[in-house]
Amino acid sequence: MTLKRLAKKxxxxxxxxxxxxxxxxxxxxxxxxxxxxxxRYPSELKAYGENFVSDxxxxxxxxxxxxxxxxxxxxxEKLLNTNGKECDHGEFQIPRNPLVxxxxxxxxxxxxxxxxxxxxxxxxxxxxxxxxxxxxxxIDVKDYGSFQWHHDGKRKYSKxxxxxSDLEPDGQRTEYIVGSHKNxxxxxxxxxxxxxxxxxxxxxxxxxxxxxxxxxxxxxxxNGFHRGNRNSTARRDLLSVCFTAGEMLYHFGEIxxxxxxELSDLQRxxxxxxxTIWNK
Ligand SMILES: O=C(O)CCC(=O)C(=O)O
Ligand SMILES: [Fe+2]
Numbered sequence: 001m002t003l004k005r006l007a008k009k010x011x012x013x014x015x016x017x018x019x020x021x022x023x024x025x026x027x028x029x030x031x032x033x034x035x036x037x038x039x040r041y042p043s044e045l046k047a048y049g050e051n052f053v054s055d056x057x058x059x060x061x062x063x064x065x066x067x068x069x070x071x072x073x074x075x076x077e078k079l080l081n082t083n084g085k086e087c088d089h090g091e092f093q094i095p096r097n098p099l100v101x102x103x104x105x106x107x108x109x110x111x112x113x114x115x116x117x118x119x120x121x122x123x124x125x126x127x128x129x130x131x132x133x134x135x136x137x138x139i140d141v142k143d144y145g146s147f148q149w150h151h152d153g154k155r156k157y158s159k160x161x162x163x164x165s166d167l168e169p170d171g172q173r174t175e176y177i178v179g180s181h182k183n184x185x186x187x188x189x190x191x192x193x194x195x196x197x198x199x200x201x202x203x204x205x206x207x208x209x210x211x212x213x214x215x216x217x218x219x220x221x222x223n224g225f226h227r228g229n230r231n232s233t234a235r236r237d238l239l240s241v242c243f244t245a246g247e248m249l250y251h252f253g254e255i256x257x258x259x260x261x262e263l264s265d266l267q268r269x270x271x272x273x274x275x276t277i278w279n280k
Contacts, residue, residue: 023246024244024245024246025122025155025156025245025246026123026124027053027121027122027123027124028123028124029123031123031124032049032120032123035116035119035120036049036120039116040112041113041116044113045113045116045117045120046120048060048117048120049116049117049120049121052117052120052121052219053120053121054179055178055179055181056176056178056179056180056181056182056220056221056223056224057176057178057181057208057210057218057219057220057221057224058117058218058219058220059210059212059216059217059218059219060216060217060218061212061213061216062212062213062215062216063114063162063215063216063217064108064162064215064217065215068108069164069214069215071104072104072105072108072162072164072239073164073214073237075102075104075105076094076133076164076237076239079094079098079099079102079105079133080092080094080133080135082098083095083098084135088144089136089139089141089144089230090136090137090138090139091134091135091136091137092134092135092136092137093132093133093134094132094133094134095132096130096131096132096250096252096253097252097253097254099131099132099133099239100131100252100253100255100259100271101255101256101259102259103259103262105131105133105239106259106262106263106267106271108162108239109128109131109160109162109239109241110128110241110263110267110270110271112264112266114160114217115266115267115270117219118158118160118219118243121158121219121221122156122158122243122245124245125245125269126243126244126245126270127243127244127245127249127270127271128241128242128243128270128271129157129242129243129244129248129249129250130241130242130249130250131239131240131241131242132239132240132242133237133238133239133240134237134238134240135235135236135237135238136172136228136230136235136236136238137235138172138231138232138233138234138235139230139231139232140230140231140232141230143198143227143230146227146228147227147228147229147230148195148196148198148227149195149196149197149198149200149201149225149226149227150194150195150196150225150226150227151180151183151185151194151222151223151224151225151226152194152222152223153185153193153194154222154223154244154248155185155223156181156221156223156244156245157221157222157223157242157243157244157248158219158220158221158222158242158243158244159219159220159221159222159240159241159242159243160217160218160219160240160241160243161174161210161217161218161219161220161238161239161240161241162215162216162217162238162239162240162241163210163212163213163214163215163216163217163218163236163237163238164214164215164237164238164239165214165234165235165236165237165238166212166213166214166234167210167211167212167216167234167236168211168233168234169209169211170231170233171211171229171231171233171234171236172228172229172230172231172233172234172235172236173209173210173211173228173229173236174209174210174218174220174226174227174228174229175201175207175208175209175210175226175227175229176207176208176209176210176220176224176225176226177201177204177206177207177208177224177225177226178206178207178208179206179224180206180223180224180225181220181221181223181224182224183223183224183225185223196225200225201225214237222242252271255271255272260272
């Protein structure tokens, strides 16, 4: 067997090949230790970071509160009114370009502690790959798209979710199978291979939900099994910030100088990527 065929046998039909996982993604413990020793919140960062690494999911209740939360909610409402696009089934999305041109959004998305938790997870420098915001109205619909069990088909790919509305345990929540971020999905080529029937994780002890008051922040690795839920309980407003160390970068379009100028060096290097590695 040739080396190429052997590699194919190991990694399946994965067009990203194992280089992605073992070279782009491999965390460095030394790098993590330095991150902690340079942090203003070393003990929190270590505890949160280790939790995220072991579970693939971490929830920080009411991280944003008071005026900071109100500013973020007002900005979401404003951007939804000016730039929101209606999708199917009472779903509205704000595209990435207006989001990356909002100082209020970037301040929260790249908050120093939240960013460091993501950096700890990857154990190396990373990029903000994408940012999306959505409102889902309370509607009962059959499972579709991300509202069915799936993984994102990108291998390791982490997200920071910022809840902008209260989300009850029976609400339009995201569910996650704790620990499933370590899975190696051997055969997937299309969205279809990465989606699963609704009863796939029924009764699973490791099934957890992202819920809480507005301002709650959750971290998840979308390589793990997860799903959104649609039902008629209450509206959900969500800001979702995506991170990667190497591949899967989405084109933000122009970022205005006045927005860029307000950022720290670390925040700038997180959103500013060489054009050659843009994915879309
Ligand atoms: O909307 C949701 O709760 C699910 C979102 C999702 O699957 C994702 O961001 O990867
Ligand atoms: Fe997903």
